[in-house]
Amino acid sequence: MMRVSDLAIVRGGVPLLAGLSFAVEPGSALILRGPNGIGKTTLLRTLAGLQPPAAGQIEVPEDSVAYASHADGIKGQLSVVENLNFWARVYGMADVTDAVLERFALQDLRARAAATLSAGQKRRLGLARLAVIGRKILLLDEPTVSLDTASVGRFASFLQDHLDAGGSAVIATHIDLGFTATVLELAPYKLDAPALTASDFDEAFL
Amino acid sequence: MMRVSDLAIVRGGVPLLAGLSFAVEPGSALILRGPNGIGKTTLLRTLAGLQPPAAGQIEVPEDSVAYASHADGIKGQLSVVENLNFWARVYGMADVTDAVLERFALQDLRARAAATLSAGQKRRLGLARLAVIGRKILLLDEPTVSLDTASVGRFASFLQDHLDAGGSAVIATHIDLGFTATVLELAPYKLDAPALTASDFDEAFL
Amino acid sequence: MSDHSLRPVSSLWEFANPVRFMALSGKILPFVWVACVACLGVGLVWGFFFTPDDYRQGSTVKIIYLHVPSALMAINAWFMMLVASLIWLIRRHHVSALAARAAAPVGATMTVIALFTGAVWGQPMWGTWWEWDPRLTSFLVLFLFYLGYLALWAAIEDADTAADLTSVLCIVGSVFAVLSRYAVVFWNQGLHQGATFSMDKEENISNVFWYPAVLSMLGFGLLFVALVLVGTRTEIRLRRTRALMARASAE
């Protein structure tokens, strides 16, 4: 499904990781692990196409990827349901169903303006977005931040169903999600970050 | 040190918790636990004096409390050290020392503009602030969000030292910090939120 | 950095290679400076001290030796930035991005000099420091474009991003600058009395004034080239040092 070969990534002109190769098959998930600042977020942004890779190839079927960042992209003035419907429509899908709301325990909050949600409730809303846009490959950046244990479990079961239905996922996380997945330790691919940063732009002058 | 009696809290006009009484002695920590949206953030804001309690008393020595919220209050254009020095000066303390920077593994990032830190690095910076402002009672709202295991350990050891030095802390968290502390389950104090919310203002017309 | 700077040049684009650019610009820079100082010195001294006073304007006419060249270079500098921006966007030659960046402050300064000398001149000529004459007005607008361009460079930290965005701004801005010029001419056409003093056409100007004027124009042109070369070289050196230090500390 997603095939990455010999990828190198750069952030703010600093080379972070190099020589990454992996494949994510339908029905399987890949968990990215590594200490803070190693480049998980940057890797996911690259896979999502937001920034170009410094080297290497990313092969991925067109229109199959959904990205969920640290921030949830929620509009505080819109209600929970309006937020979800907006995303569904942008991706050309049907409006959100009660089943999805229940799955993420949002049914009681459906008409609440998103600005008045607590940290964990906002996060649940951000994750529910993944269920309404109908994408196969999910790129998730620390999806369980601020979630309580019950919500983590709820999310894990959603993810398991997604995989069982032939989807796949790449997840950066520091905690244990409690389901089987390949784990990719990023530490071995780390490039020693230069103390002084030279950007691509600077490199051109060597 | 901090003594709370029969506290009730309200958020956005909705009563959340009532009948809370607890005391936090010097050298001890209190961990707040409860599902998303129960009112942990609201409780901590109330203890910090940012919002008035709906009922009950909070007794706390003057100028002894520091609050750390979900957001870290970091200025992206300033460097790591400049950010910390600012807070130190606001609280009338000496500038940040190398020991503090090392404690939070920020020594290599000291001159970096805070905007270019990763999620976890930002959080470490936010936590390092607690070490430079010299306050006794720390009110921490999910301090370990985005931190990797090593950083969580580092933070726990900082907290342990703080307690050993006679400080105390109230911490809202979903994960295990790995040190001994009283745990306060908030669920029993929960009020069933009325479906239609009446604000204090409206109530005055009854 | 040495070996490929010795190969013969096979295409103009090779100068876009930083190494080649440094080698070549290092060689010609002294000559440019010498020529610039010579032209400016002779032109200005000749113009200021060895030309007769104009019968209508008196000695104030001499400001023309500063005013006209700086005005011309102000426009040419923007044009050069446009070309450099296009080269950067299309062929991604780093030198051209830096050259555009180096030209902007020079061009902005030229604009200020033209505006200032014009104002100083306008006081005895028109009895006012400022007149909303189309030409002056479009210069003011040009100055605003320079300000926006410089502010955008200054506000962005990442070099690639800054080069890309300023290039896009330069291209869009050029179109609007030309539009503004036409708009301004249109706007003030009916209201401005044609009496405004003008020496636009070469016939209006006698040779005594003309030769030193040409010399000082040449001098300003060379000054511009020299300053842009210096600016570009400094930027290149700066970036090369950064890159080298980064490499060294990585090893």
Next chain:
Amino acid sequence: MIALLRRDLALAVRAGGGFGLALVFFLIVVTLVPFAVGPGQVQLAAIAPGILWLGALLACLLSLDRILALDYEDGALELIATAPLPLEAVAAVKALAHWLTTGLPLVLVAPVLGILLNLPGPGYLWVVVSLAIGTPALSAIGTFGAALTVGLKRGGLLLSLIVLPLYVPTLIFGAEVARRGALGQPLETPLMLLAGITLASVALLPFASAAALRVNLR
């Protein structure tokens, strides 16, 4: 795309959205002018068309940073960029939404404010016409400026700095149409030029905006 437009419009009319505020700002600027320049009737009437245009332009300008910055800050822009919408379309829709919530109301309210400034009789029609034709260009140019500055921390004023020189031709032709209209002079030429600028901006600038956005999200 329609979803995006509808969302932007919905956000604008919700509490705290920008709708109506540009209008009120316009109203206030126009009201302050007599305080600033003194209340001589003749003088006011002479500058009325120009002040209306200037006020509309400033009101537009003030609302520009809402076009993209809000979506950038809460992460929605990244998500929209990874959604199956071409960025050019996103830029065009954003400009359209801005015009509908800002430019259009300004056009409609301008005649009312004209009364405050003693605008001469025939001026009303032409102020409205020139604003109706010119404001879409203001929105398109503004979206381009917003796209250029979206990554920058509170690029608000930088945005103004970049956008204002770009507004000069539109302002000149627009105010010229309004002024000539008020005086009953012929105004075909500036009107055609104004329309030309608007058409060209609306057709071409979304591409430049999308390019700038792509760079900024990198």
Next chain:
Amino acid sequence: MIALLRRDLALAVRAGGGFGLALVFFLIVVTLVPFAVGPGQVQLAAIAPGILWLGALLACLLSLDRILALDYEDGALELIATAPLPLEAVAAVKALAHWLTTGLPLVLVAPVLGILLNLPGPGYLWVVVSLAIGTPALSAIGTFGAALTVGLKRGGLLLSLIVLPLYVPTLIFGAEVARRGALGQPLETPLMLLAGITLASVALLPFASAAALRVNLR
């Protein structure tokens, strides 16, 4: 408090900070006025003092939302509020920092822009004097407006809306001083009133601002 002032000034002069941009906005507004109202010399000179005041006021206005909103958004304001600084002092320092980075530069640059508008000779002195006396009031009032709107999502335009009416007296007296100065008329009365407004705003408004902040952070 000095730490806060120094930080705010440092933030303002860093890349992306507001410093200089208000100035440039002032420059641009003043440049655009002739485009809008037409280039007649006499007419321009007559409205010059008023336009300078209006331009300064708008430039001030545009930079108001930086005073508190940035600190609110990244959570710094909550932390500052729980720090051992009285909120009144915080409000006063914020107003002072705003004046130093906005009002003061405007005062200094106003004479240069006066040239563009053919300001009559004696006008220069009085434009500068009136702005120097009046702009601190603009900053103090603006900080109060910012404190009122800080909780609201992008209160930018709402802020303008609230602040502009409050600016009216300052604008009237300030522009009056400048206008009378330009015409060589007696100007003691408006000057005293202007000074009175400034003193009162600077002395009292920080208390109102602090009260508003307290409510908004609740």
